Amino acid sequence: MKLLVCISQTPDTTAKISFSSDGTEFNQSGVQFIMNPYDEWYALVRACELKESLGGTVVALNVGPAANETTIRKALAIGADEAVRINTEAQGSMHVAKQIAEYASDKGFDIIFFGKETIDHNGSEVGAMVAEYLDLPYVSYASKLELNGSTANLQRDIEGGVEELEVDLPFVVSASKGMAEQRIPNMRGIMTARTKPLQVVEPVAFEESTKLVKFTLPPAKAGVKLVDPENMDELVRLLHEEAKVI
Amino acid sequence: MVLVFAESPNGHLKKAAFEAVTYGKKAADLLGTSCVALCLGDVENAGVLGSFGASNVYHVANSTLNSFDSQSYSAAIAAAVEKLGATLVILSHSSTGKSLAGRLAVKLNAGLVSGASSIPSVEGGKIRVSKGVYSGKAIAEYEINSPVQVISLMGNAVKPIKSGNEVAVESLEVTVPNNRVTVKSSKTQEGIVPLPEAELVVSAGRGMKDPSNWGIVEELADTLGATLACSRPVADSDWRPHHEHVGQTGIAIRPNLYIAIGISGAIQHLAGVNNSKVIVVINKDPEAPFFKAADYGVVGDLFEVVPRLNEAFKQFKANN
Numbered sequence: 001m002k003l004l005v006c007i008s009q010t011p012d013t014t015a016k017i018s019f020s021s022d023g024t025e026f027n028q029s030g031v032q033f034i035m036n037p038y039d040e041w042y043a044l045v046r047a048c049e050l051k052e053s054l055g056g057t058v059v060a061l062n063v064g065p066a067a068n069e070t071t072i073r074k075a076l077a078i079g080a081d082e083a084v085r086i087n088t089e090a091q092g093s094m095h096v097a098k099q100i101a102e103y104a105s106d107k108g109f110d111i112i113f114f115g116k117e118t119i120d121h122n123g124s125e126v127g128a129m130v131a132e133y134l135d136l137p138y139v140s141y142a143s144k145l146e147l148n149g150s151t152a153n154l155q156r157d158i159e160g161g162v163e164e165l166e167v168d169l170p171f172v173v174s175a176s177k178g179m180a181e182q183r184i185p186n187m188r189g190i191m192t193a194r195t196k197p198l199q200v201v202e203p204v205a206f207e208e209s210t211k212l213v214k215f216t217l218p219p220a221k222a223g224v225k226l227v228d229p230e231n232m233d234e235l236v237r238l239l240h241e242e243a244k245v246i
Numbered sequence: 247m248v249l250v251f252a253e254s255p256n257g258h259l260k261k262a263a264f265e266a267v268t269y270g271k272k273a274a275d276l277l278g279t280s281c282v283a284l285c286l287g288d289v290e291n292a293g294v295l296g297s298f299g300a301s302n303v304y305h306v307a308n309s310t311l312n313s314f315d316s317q318s319y320s321a322a323i324a325a326a327v328e329k330l331g332a333t334l335v336i337l338s339h340s341s342t343g344k345s346l347a348g349r350l351a352v353k354l355n356a357g358l359v360s361g362a363s364s365i366p367s368v369e370g371g372k373i374r375v376s377k378g379v380y381s382g383k384a385i386a387e388y389e390i391n392s393p394v395q396v397i398s399l400m401g402n403a404v405k406p407i408k409s410g411n412e413v414a415v416e417s418l419e420v421t422v423p424n425n426r427v428t429v430k431s432s433k434t435q436e437g438i439v440p441l442p443e444a445e446l447v448v449s450a451g452r453g454m455k456d457p458s459n460w461g462i463v464e465e466l467a468d469t470l471g472a473t474l475a476c477s478r479p480v481a482d483s484d485w486r487p488h489h490e491h492v493g494q495t496g497i498a499i500r501p502n503l504y505i506a507i508g509i510s511g512a513i514q515h516l517a518g519v520n521n522s523k524v525i526v527v528i529n530k531d532p533e534a535p536f537f538k539a540a541d542y543g544v545v546g547d548l549f550e551v552v553p554r555l556n557e558a559f560k561q562f563k564a565n566n
Binding site: 011013014017019037038041093094097119120121122123124125126127128129131132133137138139140141153156157158159160161162163164165166167168171176177178208209210211212213214215216217218221222224225226227229230232233235236238239240243245246 | 255260315316317320340341342344345346347348349351352353356357358359360361374377378379380381382383384385386387388389390391392426427428429430431432433434435438439440441442443446470488489491494495496497498502503513514517523524526527537538539540541542543544545546547550551554555557558559561562566
């Protein structure tokens with residue numbers, strides 16, 4: 001079984017978000033970067049579990065600069081066997097998808113995993129794009145994945161419920177809560193991660209057609225208006241007359 | 247031409263479909279062009295999309311499309327886009343739209359902005375549109391430089407507006423590949439507005455102390471006609487079902503009104519709810535971080551405040 005897990009590096013969940021004064025760049029100073037939580041907790045861990053029970057290889061892939069190698073080593077510490085870094089700054093989702101698809105096109109992966117979205121761009125775009133480039137089926141927001149020979153049974157989150165699906169290998173999947181539990185890398189994992197192979201691949205040229213104009217911060221909240229707990233009629237009045245939401 | 251894919255799971259047009267057509271019509275007016283709607287597979291009363299601004303409603307009746315697979319759906323939409331000569335494609339940023347948007351962008355060689363929250367603008371002949379990024383902590387504006395553009399619209403970002411009349415549904419023939427993903431079953435909660443679509447949400451957390459105490463929260467939601475939600479610890483302890491969990495690892499929502507009861511407001515929770523238009527926080531701890539993100543706050547014992555609020559809403563409903 002050959003499994004590919006695409007991992008992204010994002011600012012930590014609790015990071016303070018700020019931008020350059022012209023709004024074109026994310027201000028990285030003082031920000032801690034982590035592996036995108038959904039890639040790590042759900043996609044990577046489920047891939048490792050499948051490999052541990054069925055045999056095979058887990059490859060962790062990141063599209064990014066050398067500075068991302070700390071995050072990539074963490075994926076190896078959690079249980080990936082080898083890693084690939086495609087040596088380019090991500091220009092956008094299709095640029096990233098193109099790099100992944102080029103790399104994966106002749107490797108014969110059985111399943112290509114993504115997290116449900118990244119916590120920085122919140123797009124949920126790259127998995128579907130890679131599936132299209134490789135002409136593979138795609139299941140998004142999967143909360144369960146079981147293999148039965150060359151067929152996978154999946155559960156997927158839909159609005160107000162769940163769907164049960166079946167698809168034959170190979171396919172692309174994005175993982176949401178429920179697919180696996182977070183794993184803390186142990187000391188042995190951290191030690192062996194240092195010596196596991198990390199291949200650097202040069203990118204292919206691709207012109208991204210969606211370009212950032214600028215980032216802005218949302219308008220600050222006016223501050224909380226406290227209402228007397230004895231006087232809920234007043235809260236209802238405010239919601240009706242002032243906020244106009246009821 | 248602006249083409250809007252209108253979702254109709256089990257044959258029923260979703261609220262998101264009306265939002266997407268309303269949005270497509272606004273974009274079409276701005277671009278000086280027309281807006282058409284596309285329905286795939288089972289659909290009832292598709293002509294109603296005309297009243298939300300679609301000049302034409304097209305329907306591909308191929309039975310393959312009665313079951314969702316991103317490959318057959320994206321192939322059908324791309325074929326319709328090419329056949330009709332559309333240049334801007336609007337989808338909903340839903341479980342269906344998220345499976346489709348990236349595929350469609352690759353197929354059409356189109357720039358994509360997913361989860362858009364603003365009406366597009368045109369600068370120097372190029373389309374610009376904004377979306378929430380960094381889990382709601384910032385807004386990014388993008389410009390799309392390709393001849394065809396794909397935008398998926400965040401739920402509850404626009405209000406469906408009727409601006410015209412129903413139209414006759416026109417049949418459209420396109421070639422559709424076979425499905426490779428088989429949907430074995432699809433279970434949704436009957437009679438409940440799903441959280442991503444809900445305008446009013448009542449949510450509770452660990453401050454409830456025990457799952458047997460949820461009655462007062464359920465009554466409040468019932469009075470308001472609101473959808474129930476909960477925080478992560480509550481879902482993780484199986485006090486409430488997983489599909490009610492809102493926050494970073496759960497569902498991200500943007501209702502008009504979010505009432506948070508006994509939830510402290512950890513940053514991971516805020517990441518899923520900070521796009522709510524109005525936030526009310528009820529908590530006995532005045533230092534709860536959620537008050538910083540709230541519009542209205544009530545510092546008090548939720549077991550007294552919530553029934554009192556329920557009575558106040560009942561009184562309000564009776565008088566309005």
